Amino acid sequence: MKSSAAFVLLGALSIATPLLAQSASDHVALPDGYRDGVHFSTYERSGITEELFTSPEAIAAAKAGEPFPEGTVITMEDFRGGELYRVLVMEKRAEWEGVSQSGSWRYGVYTPDGKPNLSENLTRCETCHASASDKDYVYRRDDMLDD
Numbered sequence: 001m002k003s004s005a006a007f008v009l010l011g012a013l014s015i016a017t018p019l020l021a022q023s024a025s026d027h028v029a030l031p032d033g034y035r036d037g038v039h040f041s042t043y044e045r046s047g048i049t050e051e052l053f054t055s056p057e058a059i060a061a062a063k064a065g066e067p068f069p070e071g072t073v074i075t076m077e078d079f080r081g082g083e084l085y086r087v088l089v090m091e092k093r094a095e096w097e098g099v100s101q102s103g104s105w106r107y108g109v110y111t112p113d114g115k116p117n118l119s120e121n122l123t124r125c126e127t128c129h130a131s132a133s134d135k136d137y138v139y140r141r142d143d144m145l146d147d
Ligand code: HEC
Pocket: 043, 045, 050, 052, 074, 075, 076, 088, 089, 090, 107, 108, 109, 120, 121, 122, 124, 125, 126, 128, 129, 137, 138, 139, 140, 141
């Protein structure tokens, strides 16, 4: 009886977990020096300007037509009306394969002063980026080809 009660409790916890408030550790880290990496694109759409950065190794992989290497981080600044509004990050690690809904990538969102924004829905990042599986989940991958 004891063990079945434990199972019921575990089941209830696993159902409840997605409903719990997220914590800062759900967000992949914002690298301090991301602006020192390769600025591979400025992308504009309807009042939003995005500045995209990554590592030289990621650029080399895109040019070689290979998947991004382990530990790749891509950072995107999101400007609205000329002001930095938020910074989006995605990071690739083999250990997240099967945990993430977009390959082995996880996500994070930071306020302009570098704090994780706990009101952003990180599951949405994964489900939408899943549609870019043919580009290793990176929508602007082709922008890396001419850097
Ligand atoms: C509805 C689809 C959608 C959702 C949701 C979404 N993205 Fe994206 N993301 C895109 C598209 C499309 C681009 C390419 C740039 C653009 O169109 O603005 C992009 C670009 C990016 C990039 C630059 C690398 C790339 O893929 O080109 C990062 C980093 C990023 N998103 C992180 C995030 C994070 C973090 C979240 C969750 C807060 C998120 N995205 C949610 C569609 C989405």
